[in-house]
Amino acid sequence: MARTDRLFRLLDTLRRLPQPVTAARLADETGVSERTLYRDIDTLRAGGALIDGAPGYGYTLTEDLALPPQTFTREEIEALLLGLAEVPHRGDRALALAAETALGKIIATLPDRQQRQAQHAAVMVRRAERPAAPLADLSLIRAAIWDETAVRISYVDATGTPSDRRILPLATVYVDRGVMILAWCVLRQDFRKFMADRIQGVSATDESFRPRRTALLRDYVAILTAR
Known part of the structure; x- marks a missing residue:
């Protein structure tokens, strides 16, 4: 994997997973060794991303300069969460993963107060029955x-x-x-x-x-x- 692609994947993983995220989890999600992961963390920090944490404590992406700030109302946040939560129930695996990544990017652009609203939004999607999964890709x-x-x-x-x-x-x-x-x-x-x-x-x-x-x-x- 090209180094640039690897760094983008690491950023997406930091946005998506509950934080703080351990180095072992990040390395597993991005498919690199922990030694390479530490170097990539340093590279992202040098590029302007504010990543708190250290080996043994886990990492938190507290300021992501790769994405512009966004502002949504509480109901707009709930609408986005509801729509993206529906994707794993209707779409295939590739779309489900894309929805999870997109949600991480959206939340990463929100101010602290709205990030907390997104993390505790009162909307959920549960389905007892799901459409038959397609056999083809x-x-x-x-x-x-x-x-x-x-x-x-x-x-x-x-x-x-x-x-x-x-x-x-x-x-x-x-x-x-x-x-x-x-x-x-x-x-x-x-x-x-x-x-x-x-x-x-x-x-x-x-x-x-x-x-x-x-x-x-x-x-x-x-x-x-x-x-």
């Missing part, structure tokens, strides 16, 4: 949506019939029963909805459909709205 599909490239999927429809498809993914939609992929199906030459828990496998391609995604998605949404 949805992060590949999300990346293809952003990059506007086609993907190949192995799909099993509602009748249990398998097929291999090449699709132009347009959007992911989170519905009550799971995650739906809106796409243009090259095989059927038409718009199709694919339930994520029926996608058995997915692989990327180099086939670009840029800049058609916006127009395709607009047309599909118009069709769905008309129905």
